[in-house]
Amino acid sequence: MGNADYVYPSTNEYRQCAHPVAVPPPQPFFKSFKNSLKETFFPDDPLRQFKNKTHSRKFFLGLQYFLPILEWGPRYTFQFLKSDLISGITIASLAIPQGISYAKLANLPPILGLYSSFIPPLIYAMMGSSRDLAVGTVAVASLLIGSMLGDEVNATENPALYLHLAFTATFFAGLLQASLGLLRLGFIVDFLSHATIVGFMGGAATVVILQQLKGILGLQHFTQSTDIISVLRSVFSQIHESKKRPKFFWISAMAPLTTVILGSLLVYLTHAEKHGVDVIGNLKKGLNPPSFGDFVFTSPYLTTAVKTGMITGIIALAEGIAVGRSFAMFKHYNIDGNKEMVAIGTMNIVGSCFSCYLTTGPFSRSAVNFNAGCKTAMSNVVMAIAVMFTLLFLTPLFHYTPLVVLSAIIISAMLGLIDYEAAIHLWKVDKFDFVVCMGAYIGVVFASVEVGLVIAVAISVLRLLLFVARPKTFVLGNLPNSTIYRSVEQYPTTNDVPGILILQIDAPIYFANSSYLRERISRWIDEEEDKLKSTGETSLQYVIFNMSAVGNIDTSGISMLEEVKKITDRRGLKLVLANPGAEVMKKLNKSKFIETIGKEWIYLTVGEAVEACNYKLHTCKPDATNEDSQPWNNV
Template identity: 35%
Template structure:
C-alpha cells in the first residue's frame, strides 16, 4: 500500500550504484544553479532572499520521496514567484512579517489543493488550460517579471511595481536618478550571463556572476556608494513555522492559490512528461499532484514559499546526467550545507545581480513565435494567445489567465454551437462519399440529400442543425429523402433527440423521409431508450450510407414508402 504513494520505496531498494556519479554531478550543478536563482526568485516574490533557499530544501526532499519523475527539479520558479507577489501584496506589505505569514498560508493552501486533486484524480482539470493560454500567459508574465526588476537594475525605488506601462513611464521620467554604478553592475551581469550561456554553457554562469560581483562590491565598498546589497542572510537550517490558518486569510488567498496550483502543475507536468518520453518511463499526473502537493505542504512548515518543477533546472538536471531522484536529494543536502556554513558569503551580493539573473532567466519564456504559429494554423487560437497576453499585461497576472481561460472556453462553445456539417456526393472512381464543396466532381442524386454531421449533438447546436437542413430542403424542392451520416456523432443528449424528432416533422412536412446511417452504439442506445424503434422502425439502424440508399432504392422499386415518417 505504501509503495502506491511513496515512490522512493520502489527506486531506493533497486538503486544501481553505477548511477551515483551522474546523480551526484547533476545534484551539484543544480544546487549551484539553484542557490542564486532561489535567492533571486524570493526577492521577486517580495520575500527575504533566504526564504528562497529554505524553499529549495524540504520541498525537494519530499518530492523525491513521492514524485514519479526521475529528473524533475523542484524549487522556486519565476512565474510562481510573480503570482505570489501579485496575490499577497494586495493584502499585506511585501517583506513584512504579516506578508510572510500569508505566504506560508498560501503555500499550505497550494499544497492541500494539489494533494486533493491528486487523491481525487482531478489531474484532467488542467486540460482546460489550453496551450495557447499558457504560452501567452507565460510570455506576458516574463515581461512583467523582467520589468519588475528594473528598480533593482537602475537603483531607483519606483512607485509603480505591477503595471508594466507605469513602470516604463516612471523609469523614463526618473532617468536622472539612476545610480550609474548599480546600473553598470546589473548590465555587466546580464552581458556575462548571456555570453557565458552561449560560449561556455557548461560553466554555471549565475554562480560566476554572483562570486565576481560580491568580490568587487566588497573590495571597493560600493555599498557605501548607493549600491543596494542583500546584507545579512540568516545562518542555519530553516526553522519550524506554523502557518496561521484563518477564515479571512483562506478567502483572500483562494484565487491565487488555485491559480498557482494549476499553473505550477502545468509547468511541472509538461517538463516531466517531455523528459520521461525521451527516457521511456511513465509519469503519473495524479501522483505528481500528490508529490507536489506534499512538497508544498511540507515546505509551509519550514519557512518556504510555493514551489514547482522548473523548466530550465529540470533540463540542466537531465543533461547533467541525473538518473534518479537521488540527484534532487543531493541538491537539497548541498543547499542545507550552504545554509549552515556559507550564508555569510552572500552579504555583499548586489540586488542588481539578482535582478540580472531573473531577467536573463525569464527572457526565454517570451514566445512570440508560438503566436505566429497559432495564427498560421487557426486564427481563433492566435487570438486566444493575443487576448490572454494583452489581458495579463494590462490588467494583471491572475486576471489575465482567467480572461484567457474564459475566452478559450467561449471559442469552444461557439465552435460546438456551430458544428461542421457537409453535404456528401459519390465519387465513382474511389467509391466513397465526400464533401461536395471539396470534391465538386462528386455526384449528387437530386431526390436524395446526404448530410454528414461532424460533432456531438446537444441542446446548444440543434437549432443550427435544424436551420441548416431546412434551408437546404427549400433550396432543393425535389428532395424526397435525407440520409444523415452520424458516423461523426459520438454523443447526444435527450434534448437533441426530441429536437431531431421535431425537425423531421417540421422540415420534412411529412413528405420527406429521414434515414440515419453509421449511428454509433452509445448514441443508438439512447435512441432506443427514446423508443425510436417503435416510432421509426429501422430508420436509424443502417450501418452505412450505401445500406440506407439501397433500402430507398428497393422501396421506390416496389412502390413502398414505409421508411418515411413514423410506424
C-alpha cells in the first residue's frame, strides 16, 4: 500500500472527492449464521406476532396458528352461514359424482371417493387457512396412484392388498406433507414451477382422457399403462368390439350430478346394465370404516407405498397450495404455505386411518366453491355433512349409475386442464419455460407421470445452474451527457470510453463459473485490443469490472479474480473494481485480495472509476509492473 501511495499520488488526491467503498462492519459468525438460517426457513417471520405477549396469550396464539378456526370461528355470522350453505351444497353435488369417478380412476372401490369427501374436509375446515379451497380427491393424483401401485399389485386380482397399499401410500403422503410444513421446507414445492404444472396437468389430462376412452367406448381388456402408445394401441386393436359401444356416450356436456341422475334413471328404466353397459353396482351403506389396522409396513410393498406417497404427496401439495394462493390473491388475504402443508398433511394422515385416499384442494371444485359465494372453510363442513347423508341413506341410488357417465364427468373436467393458451403464452414470453412445459407434457404422455415430472424439474434446475454456470457478461458504455454506464447492447446510443474496457458480470462468481469467466474475460480483453489495434485508437489501459450484480463470491471465484489480476498485470493493464456489494467486499477483505488489487482501485460507481482512470490516463502512464514476473523462458 505504501508503494501504491508512492506510485500514484494523484489517484489518492483524486479519491478525496470520491466515495469510499465500505467493507460491512464485521458480524460474529453465529449471528450471521442465525440470520441466514432465519431467512432460509422463516422468511415470513411467523413468530412476529408472539413478541411481547403473556404466556397464556402466547399459548392461545399458538393454538390459533395451527387451528385458524379459533380465529375466524368467533366472528362467524349468520350471513356467512347462508353463503356457506349454498356453496357447500353446490360443491357436494360435484363432490359425489367426481369422488366416485376419480376412485375408479385409481382402481379403488367407488365408495372410497365418498369416504374421502367426508373426513378430510372436516379436518381442513379446522386447520386450513384458505377460505375458498374445497377439499377432495383429484384426477391426476388418482391416476398416479392407480399407475404406481398397479405396477406392484394387480387391483383386480388382489383388491384387498391394493386397497391397503393405497391407505399406506396416503398415510406416507400426509406424513411427508405435514413434515415439510413443520420443518419449514415448503420451498421444495416452489421447484414445481408454473410452467411445469401447466405441462404436467395437460399431459396427465391427455392420458386420463385417453384412458376414459375405455369407459366411453366400452372396451374390455384395456391397458393399465398410462403412455399414449399403449393406450392408442389398445383403442385401435379393440376397435372391432365397437358393437359393445354403449348408447349414451353423448351425455357429457351436462352438469355432473344431473348426468348421474339421468344416466342412472335411464339405465334403471331400460335395464341397459343387462345389455353391456357397466354400472357401479352395490355401494355399502354407512360411514367410513377405520383403516389404521390395514397399513402395510412389510417389504416389498413398503417401498412402493413410500414412493407412491412421496410423489403423489408432492403433486397434491403443489396443486392444493397453488389453488389456495390463487383464490387468496383474488380476495386479498394471505395463505401461509407452511401452515397449509401441515393442514393438508394432517387431513391425509387422519383420512388414511379412516378409509380415505389422497385428498387435496382440486382446482375445479374450489372454483365452483368460490363462484357459489363461499365465505369461509365452513362450506367444506356443509359438503361433508351432505356427503355423510349420502353415505348413510342414498348410496343405493347409485347402483344403476353407468360407468360411462363417470368417464364423461372425468373427461369434461380434464378438458379444462389442457391449458394450451398458457403454453402459447409461455412460448411468447419465455422459451425456456416453454421447453420445461413441453418436457413435462411429452414426458407424461409418452412415458409416464413420474418421468414427465423428473424431466420438467431437471430442466428447471438445469436452468438455475446454467444461469450461474454461464453468467452474462457485457460491455458498458457511457450514456451521452451523463455519468451513467449501461450495456452497449441494450442502449445502442452509448459511447465507448477510450482506453478503458468496462465489463459487467451478471451473476455471483462461484466455482461453477469461475473457469468460464476467466476465459470469457480474457476473450473480451483480446477482442477489445484487436478492435483498438484495427482502428488505431488509443491502446487499452484499464479494465473496470462493474460488480453491482455480483451477489456473492466463493473461494474459487476469488482465485479467478487473482488469476485475472495476473493476466491484466502481464498485459500492462490496470484492474479496477466498481461497486462490489457487502458480501463480496467482506470476502475480498478476508482473502486479502483488496490488498492485492490496491484499495485505491475499488470505486463506488462505474462513473467514479472511469473519472479516476481518465484523470490518471491524462497525467501519467499506468504502472505495468508484473508482481510475479520471473524470467521464464517461454517457448
